[in-house]
Amino acid sequence: MSENVKVVENATCTFCGCVxxxxxxxxxxxxxxxxxxxxxxxxxxxxxxxxxxxEDAPVAMIDNRPVSMEEAVEExxxxxxxxxxxxxxxLSDTTCEAQRQAVAITDTIRGNIDTTTSVCHGPxxxxxxxxxxxxxxxxxxxxxxxxxxxxxxxxxxxxxxxFGRYAxxxxxxxxxxxxxxxxxxxxxxxxxxxxPAASQFIQVKPGKDFEVLWALRALVKNRRIDPDIExxxxxxxxxxxxxxxxxxxxxxxxxxxGMGLTMTRGRHFNSGALLxxxxxxxxxxxxxxxxxxxxxxxxxADNVMSWQTGYPFGVNFSRGFPRFNPGEFTTVDLxxxxxxxxxxxxxxxxxxxxxxAAIDHLANIPVVCLDTKATLTSKLAHVAFRTSTYGINxxxxxxxxxxxxxTLRKAFDSPFPNDEEILTAIRKRVRxxxxxxxxxxxxxxxxRAAAPLQ
Amino acid sequence: xxxxxxxxxxxxxxxxxxxITPDRLTGQGAADVERLALMHGSESRSIGDFFSATxxxxxxxxxxxxxxxxxxxxxxxxSRGTIRVxxxxxxxxxxxxxxxxxxxxxxxxxxxxxEMSGGRIEIHGNAGxxxxxxxxxxxxxxxxxxxMVHGNVRNETGNAMRGGLIAIGGNSGDFTGVNxxxxxxxxxxxxxxxxxxxxxxxxxxxxxxxxLLPTFSYSCTYRPGxxxxxxxxxxxxxAIAEExxxxxxxxxxxxSVELNRGEILLYAG
Ligand code: SF4
Numbered sequence: 001m002s003e004n005v006k007v008v009e010n011a012t013c014t015f016c017g018c019v020x021x022x023x024x025x026x027x028x029x030x031x032x033x034x035x036x037x038x039x040x041x042x043x044x045x046x047x048x049x050x051x052x053x054x055e056d057a058p059v060a061m062i063d064n065r066p067v068s069m070e071e072a073v074e075e076x077x078x079x080x081x082x083x084x085x086x087x088x089x090x091l092s093d094t095t096c097e098a099q100r101q102a103v104a105i106t107d108t109i110r111g112n113i114d115t116t117t118s119v120c121h122g123p124x125x126x127x128x129x130x131x132x133x134x135x136x137x138x139x140x141x142x143x144x145x146x147x148x149x150x151x152x153x154x155x156x157x158x159x160x161x162x163f164g165r166y167a168x169x170x171x172x173x174x175x176x177x178x179x180x181x182x183x184x185x186x187x188x189x190x191x192x193x194x195x196p197a198a199s200q201f202i203q204v205k206p207g208k209d210f211e212v213l214w215a216l217r218a219l220v221k222n223r224r225i226d227p228d229i230e231x232x233x234x235x236x237x238x239x240x241x242x243x244x245x246x247x248x249x250x251x252x253x254x255x256x257x258g259m260g261l262t263m264t265r266g267r268h269f270n271s272g273a274l275l276x277x278x279x280x281x282x283x284x285x286x287x288x289x290x291x292x293x294x295x296x297x298x299x300x301a302d303n304v305m306s307w308q309t310g311y312p313f314g315v316n317f318s319r320g321f322p323r324f325n326p327g328e329f330t331t332v333d334l335x336x337x338x339x340x341x342x343x344x345x346x347x348x349x350x351x352x353x354x355x356x357a358a359i360d361h362l363a364n365i366p367v368v369c370l371d372t373k374a375t376l377t378s379k380l381a382h383v384a385f386r387t388s389t390y391g392i393n394x395x396x397x398x399x400x401x402x403x404x405x406x407t408l409r410k411a412f413d414s415p416f417p418n419d420e421e422i423l424t425a426i427r428k429r430v431r432x433x434x435x436x437x438x439x440x441x442x443x444x445x446x447x448r449a450a451a452p453l454q
Numbered sequence: 455x456x457x458x459x460x461x462x463x464x465x466x467x468x469x470x471x472x473x474i475t476p477d478r479l480t481g482q483g484a485a486d487v488e489r490l491a492l493m494h495g496s497e498s499r500s501i502g503d504f505f506s507a508t509x510x511x512x513x514x515x516x517x518x519x520x521x522x523x524x525x526x527x528x529x530x531x532x533s534r535g536t537i538r539v540x541x542x543x544x545x546x547x548x549x550x551x552x553x554x555x556x557x558x559x560x561x562x563x564x565x566x567x568x569e570m571s572g573g574r575i576e577i578h579g580n581a582g583x584x585x586x587x588x589x590x591x592x593x594x595x596x597x598x599x600x601x602m603v604h605g606n607v608r609n610e611t612g613n614a615m616r617g618g619l620i621a622i623g624g625n626s627g628d629f630t631g632v633n634x635x636x637x638x639x640x641x642x643x644x645x646x647x648x649x650x651x652x653x654x655x656x657x658x659x660x661x662x663x664x665x666l667l668p669t670f671s672y673s674c675t676y677r678p679g680x681x682x683x684x685x686x687x688x689x690x691x692x693a694i695a696e697e698x699x700x701x702x703x704x705x706x707x708x709x710s711v712e713l714n715r716g717e718i719l720l721y722a723g
Contacts, residue, residue, distance in 0.1 A: 084466065084467045084494060085467035085496065129590060129591045214711065218668065218669045218710050225669075269629060318495055318496045340467070
């Protein structure tokens with residue numbers, strides 16, 4: 001280790017949706033590596049420790065051949081403008097500033113924009129629209145919640161500091177004794193490493209979450225439920241009744257839910273049932289619900305998309321105005337149906353995690369890809385940009401899972417441009433090309449919503 | 455003579471052809487029809503780029519082609535006349551239609567007759583998710599008319615339906631009649647799970663036994679008077695076994711988390 005060391009206080013970890021902003025990073029400025037990350041959990045420590053910059057990697061490539069940034073921007077813009085049904089996808093691991101540029105590009109080219117929300121909590125987005133959301137911030141949970149229920153998630157392994165910082169052992173204004181002042185319930189289909197942290201574990205038969213939630217709703221409304229519910233769901237009527245009493249009588253209850261709920265049979269109805277349960281309980285006490293979001297800034301993606309287009313994901317601009325229709329305008333569906341003729345992929349690697357039919361189509365169309373490292377997607381991309389890492393080499397804004405914006409500090413510089421810079425350059429060029437095409441046709445060509453961005 | 459639209463070029467990307475309705479084509483000659491616009495992805499093209507038109511509209515449009523799967527919004531908003539389709543069609547068939555008839559000799563996919571208020575859709579093959587449903591974010595789906603599907607349908611058939619009739623010859627997926635407000639859904643084959651979740655009123659009828667949610671309770675087994683009338687109406691389109699006409703039905707009421715005024719009737723023999 002060299003002598004040239006810098007300490008960055010109050011840095012932010014963007015590895016998971018907790019977005020912990022109390023990191024103290026020690027950076028070896030010669031090696032350009034983070035040698036210590038105080039306060040980070042095991043996942044955060046790995047995120048910082050594994051971060052390195054491949055200095056000699058080309059900043060941009062066309063068909064795997066190194067090119068200048070300008071050349072790549074030009075080719076990317078032309079590729080997107082020439083497409084009739086281009087899609088923009090990813091966006092959950094980048095800053096809100098970059099997300100905003102991606103929306104502007106998609107609007108200008110009349111494309112289709114979608115984020116990784118569509119493959120994690122998209123169903124919750126549909127449910128929110130259908131039944132509404134009784135919401136909060138994690139600070140409120142820390143200070144007030146005396147009943148915390150986790151449903152279909154394993155935060156001990158996916159969001160290790162969720163318990164300590166916000167919801168279980170955290171000590172707050174009205175919960176001075178931390179865990180002693182709370183009752184914590186974990187509901188899942190199997191006992192996970194999160195179970196020991198909970199005061200109570202309720203095991204539901206796989207695929208029966210909806211039935212249990214629905215029965216709880218009925219009990220909250222004083223309806224009768226048949227005792228044979230136990231045979232079907234694995235949860236006895238007695239356990240349900242006891243839980244309902246607890247929920248009705250708590251001071252401040254919270255339901256956190258994960259992908260165990262949203263990605264199993266029933267999907268948006270599962271999230272919807274849970275959100276409706278929280279709403280029902282507000283007849284008796286204060287009750288809130290919140291999805292536990294995965295990627296660092298997936299919540300920001302939802303927020304930016306909603307702010308710019310009116311909808312959180314799965315938005316189409318083909319007709320010049322935004323339309324929302326999950327299932328029709330979500331990326332996996334579009335690729336699997338081979339409906340897409342170009343793609344702009346930002347900070348995600350669909351070629352490694354999408355269904356085969358979708359990957360096959362991705363390999364057949366021109367792809368523009370932005371990523372911090374070489375990925376399967378960047379390898380098959382027509383134009384690939386190498387970017388700097390948000391939260392470590394790039395400042396900006398991200399949203400924590402409870403929709404609280406957090407400002408990032410950068411620890412040290414990267415030789416690569418960030419997503420926002422590249423997307424802004426592409427946006428400018430795309431706009432010029434679309435305007436020129438419009439003038440050739442005697443029309444404006446640019447949808448009005450795209451115009452005000454400078 | 456009907457107006458014949460024959461597909462001459464396959465779309466590369468999704469196409470939105472909401473001009474293919476009797477309302478837009480009335481009084482137009484074949485050449486005029488070919489000049490009408492449709493959306494091919496984000497670009498505005500004309501019907502003639504993809505279809506050749508012959509004849510003139512006399513109340514019937516014949517649509518034929520090998521690759522109509524990407525053609526969306528056929529018959530959207532129509533109020534009269536008939537569209538006959540040979541081949542598989544794309545999403546939003548007959549979206550919001552108020553009258554007239556669409557006959558598909560092939561399969562349809564998601565969103566058949568969303569939010570329709572009248573008229574008739576008959577599909578000889580299968581349909582996808584959300585047949586006769588509300589669009590996302592809307593609280594009311596189909597309010598009138600009828601949708602008949604000879605094959606199977608997938609999830610959320612009749613989501614938030616408030617009137618009209620949906621009849622499925624084969625099986626349905628999960629959440630049939632979810633959030634239903636009123637109207638009738640017949641599934642001659644098997645129902646998926648979670649039928650009628652959140653329904654306020656309305657009737658869901660199946661000829662097979664089905665698993666029901668814990669919030670539905672058994673009322674009685676009886677012979678509903680209206681069943682014979684409905685089944686006779688359906689027998690013009692589907693083969694209805696004699697015993698269904700004569701049989702009795704188990705009635706379950708629900709959904710108790712809502713008004714509990716909906717009913718699910720399962721054929722009991
Ligand atoms: S909980 Fe999440 S955000 Fe916090 S340090 Fe761990 S990985 Fe990073």
